[in-house]
Amino acid sequence: MNTGAYEYKVAINASPNYYANTIKVNYVIEKAPPMIEIIAPTNTTYIGRGSTITPTISIDSAVSSYTTITYNGSTSAPWEAGIYEVYINCNPPADSTYLPVVKTLTYVISPKELEVRYDNEGTLVMEYSTTMSIRDLGPVAPSDASVVYTY
Numbered sequence: 001m002n003t004g005a006y007e008y009k010v011a012i013n014a015s016p017n018y019y020a021n022t023i024k025v026n027y028v029i030e031k032a033p034p035m036i037e038i039i040a041p042t043n044t045t046y047i048g049r050g051s052t053i054t055p056t057i058s059i060d061s062a063v064s065s066y067t068t069i070t071y072n073g074s075t076s077a078p079w080e081a082g083i084y085e086v087y088i089n090c091n092p093p094a095d096s097t098y099l100p101v102v103k104t105l106t107y108v109i110s111p112k113e114l115e116v117r118y119d120n121e122g123t124l125v126m127e128y129s130t131t132m133s134i135r136d137l138g139p140v141a142p143s144d145a146s147v148v149y150t151y
Contacts, residue, residue: 003029003097031099034063034090043108046081055107066092081111
């Protein structure tokens with residue numbers, strides 16, 4: 001059934017113990033808010049350039065095509081450390097059985113501590129984690145990182 005108002009007639013047949021009767025029942029099915037659920041943490045740590053990081057959001061499949069997610073106004077998922085205002089905007093058409101809904105959350109990508117050390121060959125290595133180093137990034141170096149030498 002779709003949303004709207006309905007009228008039902010319930011008829012009770014006569015029996016030796018009861019009189020016959022007909023009653024009308026009005027029934028209204030209202031529009032429902034779609035199921036949009038944030039099912040993952042709303043913060044994480046920076047993992048390197050080019051790797052998008054997003055909270056996991058579950059959206060009812062009936063309205064997913066009417067839903068947009070923006071991060072500080074951009075539809076591109078964030079990958080740099082920072083604080084992002086996430087808007088989940090579901091705007092189904094007027095004839096849908098769902099109500100429009102907007103959910104918001106603050107998503108934080110914390111900076112990763114940059115480890116600077118010499119490797120076994122005497123080469124200066126800057127590592128973001130044990131699995132990714134500045135050498136893995138090729139010619140792209142973090143523009144906001146600086147190296148301070150202390151003797």
